Amino acid sequence: MNINKNIQFERKLALPAEVKDMIPVDESVKKTITKRREELLDIFAGKDDRLILIIGPCSADNEDSVIDYVSRLCPVQEKVKDKIFIVPRIYTNKPRTTGAGYKGMLHQPDPTAKPDLFKGITATRHLHLKAVKETGFVCADEMLYSENYRYLDDILGYVAVGARSVEDQQHRLTASGVNVPVGMKNPTSGDFSIMMNAIMAAQHSHTFIYRGWEVHTEGNPYTHAILRGYTNSHGQSKANYHYEELLRLCDCYDENDFLKFPSLIVDTNHANSGKKPLEQPRIIKAVLNSARHNDRISKLLKGFMIESYIEDGAQGVGDGVYGKSITDPCLGWEKSEKLIYDVADII
Template sequence: MVLPIQDLNVASIVRIPSPKEIKARRPLTAAAEKTVIEGREAVKAVLEGRDSRFLVVIGPCSIHDPESAFDYARRLRAVQEATKDVFVILMRVYFEKPRTTIGWKGLINDPHLNGTYDMEAGLVLGREILLKITEMGIPTASEFLDPIVPQYTSDIVSWAAIGARTTESQTHREMASGLSMPIGFKNGTDGSLQVAMDAMQSARHPHSFLGIDQDGCTAVVSAKGNPWGHIILRGGHKRTNFDPESIADAATRLRAAKLPPGLMVDCSHANSEKKFERQETVWNSLIDQKLSAELKGSPDLIGAMVESNINEGNQPFPNPAGLKPGVSITDACIGWAMTEKILLEGAERLRAAKLAAA
């Protein structure tokens, strides 16, 4: 009797359509393409210092309800239009959630919120959501966790993040080197800046690695390297790093490593000590610092990330039948009233400073 020696812990393997097939079902429209390109170019201009506007990546911690996502996008579109002279706003449209141990892994992994893991449906739904939001004129921002997913969705994303848990991963550094949009690398969960700097340096160089092509076949991907990387400061265990001293230190270290010093700050996670309402405090500190930086001509602080939803807080999951609309099922978020307040007040302060300096 010959004993099996492979797939011993695999329950099933289910094929799904190729990226080309999924894209054919939900093709990129002319309106969406225009938004994607303009969003990417605006972010690049900020990173290069050609655009002095403040980059804002804002929206739900994760997307689980398409209608709530569209409701949020419509609200954000109005604020985007009202603040476009001082902000470059992108909406967080996150479909993948890294888990410290276990938990819901995001809409692509489990779109029905019931543990059926219908990932084909998740990929199609993800494209639908991205398309509708970009067709509204709002560039999208997302985190890429699974290295296969970008082949299905990255053509509708203007900015992407590599998370704190995956910044140290060679696979994600290789993936980032081939992505077509600017990439933010978060510092490690322990607060370490070096892993993010190493990731940024690595992704700027060419890599060859295993991946899939548009037909879904395993292939060797040879990437040119992505020059549009930057650091996201998100704090770490028992410490924040959004204060002026931390930002100045990070910029100094980036310059010493001959890397672009532009820094985004995550107002959530360790910087808010995982208390969603403290994001307002972090945001206000960043606006203060941006105003000070404008006077000194320093471009180092380029943007902020905020976790925001229609209603504040979060709700227990799994409980799909009883979920309240517009409330996060992952990290707690500030609500729309606070979101609108900080964006409009921040814009007014930046606008007034520019007028005073003119």
Template structure:
């Protein structure tokens, strides 16, 4: 990968609070240097439409967001994407596989914040190189024919990547944030809001209702200037269940309660289950069991369960960030290995086919 975009040479020390600022290229500059071709832009538009069709019940396939917890190594990420692209073709009549390309990671306290922040993995926080590398990687994944998904954590970073994305997550820690709800209301792709860390759906339902409305908010335009942003509202939102402090929320009883809440508030009954996080007790090897439980509920008639999310890398488990990293192993949350992921999805496609 050749990340040629660098920070513009402006550094100023604000004596009042000693905050060092380094100017970044605008989102327009980065998009011009790493452009999305017309053909690939049409591909992204088609993938977004396919996701919408699943959300609206017009396409009976399952929506599967699958890939590493976070991307830290371009080579292993692209090897994974190549494998996923081939698998996606095999199961395309039963499910739509979307590459999970997470380049920002929320931290409870401190830690590595993701490829967009610290692409060199050394604390240098070369964000200009990180944004460029993130964009290059997503472009390569799109060239492989894959739809791309990410979690948008920093609204200022969204403008550098938004034209590449077919699906976006707003995480449990930021679902309650007005800033993220405003951002989601202006995005052109479907957005999944995760339930709060307490496991309840109320915060995410509020977020879905807010994001569906137009907003005017403070923001930055494509040239990097402060601006008033006017958004149209996003009708293509849904709930992502990831469990909470009290345990999983993917079981039948939990989902029945959530159905009642959604119906009472007149919010579309569209639910994705994250098979990781609190639903798996942070044990990545429990993800297939959860996936199959949710699939069984779907096969028994719960059409509101539109898909699942899996954390998966080339090899299972995770490792601490160090000078000698094992290839294809996550450095954030533990992942399912690709072989097990492939077997799970092939078996699921067979079950869906047999049911029909």
């Protein structure tokens, strides 16, 4: 008998192994995933000097438009492959500051329908697998729920831990067992020490409880910093991609010189742009200029995170504009394509 009437247990969800059996990865796709993952790890390890662009919609709300978007990146990647390594953003679960609003495909495969977590779990795996099969990319997703990583751990190329999750112990410990690069965002307060502590925790080994098991992890040396701007005490967005902030992060890494593969990804939207996506090209050029001016920044900088979709801006859930974000506003395809080519010309 459930005496807590404030929580109702709807149903037991399928285990990750069961979902993987339902939606398996064939051998040819495994080879593609392994190759792309190895290339990405080489960039973070400093063995490959290409620039990473983690680019795509704020939220992956519709399979057709997301696959359309990712497919458009294929010919672009081919043209810039010597300079840029593209990782499409397919963010299927979205944190919400107040808990209200669309929480991503994981919760609602149909954004206009009620939540269905089982359908969401299978829809997200199907989408990520389809992206690899049809485009050859390995993609990025956000670790909103640390226990859900196992549903996608054999497919993803990159994992991000958000500004509101970076202080959470379970996210840090789970990241220590992830076998792809994990980006730790600075918290909404902007405190670098919290982000650095998260990186430190994730790079070390741990024993803890995960999905009802006692588990041991070896540590993830590819855990790194993502600067995404912050919110001050007055609720105003403040950027942290400027030259002085980048040098401050260099100093933080120097003070923790036992950390492996010091790396930075700059998130060009969120508080860095004040959620004004058209500012993203300017921000990237400003950061690249800082890197040209200072070797420490150049060595630390591995790439950028960009919110981009087919159409500029954002819309409400149910408005029905194909390829337009239903969460944060994004940079449209034409501007995004131009941005990628401009970056390739600069570096």
